[in-house]
Amino acid sequence: MTARHRLGAGPKLAGLAVASVALLAVDSPQGVAVAVAVVLALHGAARLGPRAVWSHVRPLRWFLPCLLAVQWWLVGPSDAVVLCARLAALVALAGLVTATTSTTAILDALRRGLRPLDRWVDAERAALVLTLALRSLPVLGDLVERVRNAQRARGRERDLRAAAVPLVVGTLRRADALGEALRARGADD
Amino acid sequence: MSPGPAPIVLDDVHVRREGRHVLRGVSLRLTERRVAVVGANGSGKSTLARLLNGLVLPTSGRVHVDGLDTRRHGARVRRRVGFVFTDPDAQIVMPTVAEDVAYSLRRRGLSRDEVDARVAHELERHGLAGHADHPAHLLSGGQKQLLALSSVLVTEPALVVADEPTTLLDLRHTRTVARRLATLDQQVVLVTHDLDLVADYDRVLVVDEGRVVVDDGPEPAVAAYRELMA
Ligand SMILES: Nc1ncnc2c1ncn2[C@@H]1O[C@H](COP(=O)(O)OP(=O)(O)OP(=O)(O)O)[C@@H](O)[C@H]1O
Ligand SMILES: [Mg+2]
Numbered sequence: 287m288t289a290r291h292r293l294g295a296g297p298k299l300a301g302l303a304v305a306s307v308a309l310l311a312v313d314s315p316q317g318v319a320v321a322v323a324v325v326l327a328l329h330g331a332a333r334l335g336p337r338a339v340w341s342h343v344r345p346l347r348w349f350l351p352c353l354l355a356v357q358w359w360l361v362g363p364s365d366a367v368v369l370c371a372r373l374a375a376l377v378a379l380a381g382l383v384t385a386t387t388s389t390t391a392i393l394d395a396l397r398r399g400l401r402p403l404d405r406w407v408d409a410e411r412a413a414l415v416l417t418l419a420l421r422s423l424p425v426l427g428d429l430v431e432r433v434r435n436a437q438r439a440r441g442r443e444r445d446l447r448a449a450a451v452p453l454v455v456g457t458l459r460r461a462d463a464l465g466e467a468l469r470a471r472g473a474d475d
Numbered sequence: 476m477s478p479g480p481a482p483i484v485l486d487d488v489h490v491r492r493e494g495r496h497v498l499r500g501v502s503l504r505l506t507e508r509r510v511a512v513v514g515a516n517g518s519g520k521s522t523l524a525r526l527l528n529g530l531v532l533p534t535s536g537r538v539h540v541d542g543l544d545t546r547r548h549g550a551r552v553r554r555r556v557g558f559v560f561t562d563p564d565a566q567i568v569m570p571t572v573a574e575d576v577a578y579s580l581r582r583r584g585l586s587r588d589e590v591d592a593r594v595a596h597e598l599e600r601h602g603l604a605g606h607a608d609h610p611a612h613l614l615s616g617g618q619k620q621l622l623a624l625s626s627v628l629v630t631e632p633a634l635v636v637a638d639e640p641t642t643l644l645d646l647r648h649t650r651t652v653a654r655r656l657a658t659l660d661q662q663v664v665l666v667t668h669d670l671d672l673v674a675d676y677d678r679v680l681v682v683d684e685g686r687v688v689v690d691d692g693p694e695p696a697v698a699a700y701r702e703l704m705a
Pocket of ligand 1: 492493495497514515516517518519520521522523
C-alpha cells in the first residue's frame with residue numbers, strides 16, 4: 287500500500303478532474319513536459335513501472351499516431367506534439383487512478399458525489415449500472431473473440447454482417463442472463 | 476449453522492411460455508437433502524429449477540419454499556434460495572473477485588469488517604483467497620464457477636439450486652464443484668446431464684416433455700432414464 291493507494295477515492299477523482307481541466311490550459315512544450323514528468327512521477331510513487339504506464343496508454347496506440355499525423359499537417363509539429371502528449375498524460379493519469387482504487391471505492395465516491403442530486407438521480411442505480419458496465423466489458427470482449435474465431439473457422443473473415451448477427455444476439459442474451467442473475471441475487475428485493 | 480431441509484412443495488404446476496407448454500402438471504414434495512434432476516435438452520429442467528426461487532412463476536398451480544409462496548413472497552424466497560447458473564460469467568456481476576462475494580451481503584446490516592471477514596472466509600474455502608482483488612475475468616472457467624458458488628454460499632442460504640453447474644468445466648473442476656455441493660449442510664437441488672454426479676443423491680427426478688416421469692433413488696432412476704432415451 288503506497289500513499290496513492292491509501293488516498294481516498296473521492297480526493298483522487300476530484301484531483302483527476304482538476305488535473306484534466308488544468309492540462310487543457312497547458313499549451314507550451316515546456317508545460318507539457320512538466321505534466322508528463324509529473325504523471326510519470328506519480329506512477330513511480332505508486333510503485334508502478336513503465337509496463338503499467340504502457341498498459342494505461344495502450345488503448346491509444348492506434349489513435350494517437352493518426353491524431354499526431356493529422357495535427358502535424360494541420361497545425362504544425364510543435365502544437366501537434368503538445369496536443370498528443372497532453373492526451374497521453376491525461377489517459378495515463380486516469381489509468382493510474384483506476385489502477386490504484388478499487389471499483390467499490392470509486393463507486394462509493396460516486397454515490398456520495400451524486401447524493402446532493404438525490405431528487406433527480408437514483409445514485410444507487412447509477413453506481414450499479416456503472417459497475418455492471420465495467421464487469422460486462424471483458425465478457426463482451428470474450429464474445430467478440432469467440433465470434434471472430436467462429437467466422438475465421440468458416441473462412442468468413444471480413445463478412446461484417448455474418449459477424450453482426452451473433453454479436454447482437456450474444457449481447458442481448460448476456461443482458462438477459464445478467465438481469466436474471468441480478469434478480470436471483472436479490473437486486474430487486 | 477445447519478438448517479434442516481426446507482420443504483419444497485409444487486402443487487400441480489403448469490408453465491406456459493410464449494404459447495409453449497413447458498411444464499405440464501408437476502406436483503412434488505422435496506424434503507430430501509440431495510435431490511437431482513435429469514432429462515433431455517428442452518425437457519423443462521431449467522424451468523423447474525427457476526420455479527424454486529421465483530425467477531419463473533407458475534402459469535397455474537403453486538410453488539412453496541419453506542411455507543412461502545414464490546408468487547407472493549419472491550424476495551423472501553430468494554433470500555433462502557441460492558441459485559448457481561451454468562455460465563458463471565452470467566452470474567458474476569462485480570468486476571473483481573472479492574467485490575462480487577461482498578455484493579451478496581449488501582443491505583444485510585453487516586458492518587464493513589464483518590462483510591470483509593465473511594468474504595475472506597468464503598474465498599479461503601474455495602481456494603480463491605489469493606485472487607481476492609483480481610478482476611473476475613482473469614479467473615479460469617472453473618475458478619469462476621467456484622467464485623459464483625462462493626457468492627451464493629456467503630449468504631448461508633437454506634437451499635442451493637444449481638442448474639448444470641459443471642457443464643462448462645473440465646473434469647477436475649467438475650469434481651471440485653460436485654464435492655463442494657456434496658459437503659454442504661444445505662439442501663441441494665442439482666440439475667445435471669452428468670449421471671456420475673447423481674450416484675450419491677437421495678432422490679433423482681427424470682423430467683421428460685414437461686413432466687416428472689421418474690421419481691426414484693439414483694440407481695433405478697438413472698436406469699429408467701437410459702431406457703427412456705434409448
Ligand atoms: N422464456 C422462454 N420463452 C419461450 N420458450 C421457452 C422459454 N424458456 C424455456 N422455453 C422452452 O421451454 C422448453 C424447456 O426449456 P428448459 O430451459 O426448461 O429446458 P432444459 O430441460 O433446461 O433444457 P437443457 O437441458 O437444454 O438446459 C424448451 O423447449 C424451451 O425452448
Ligand atoms: Mg437447462
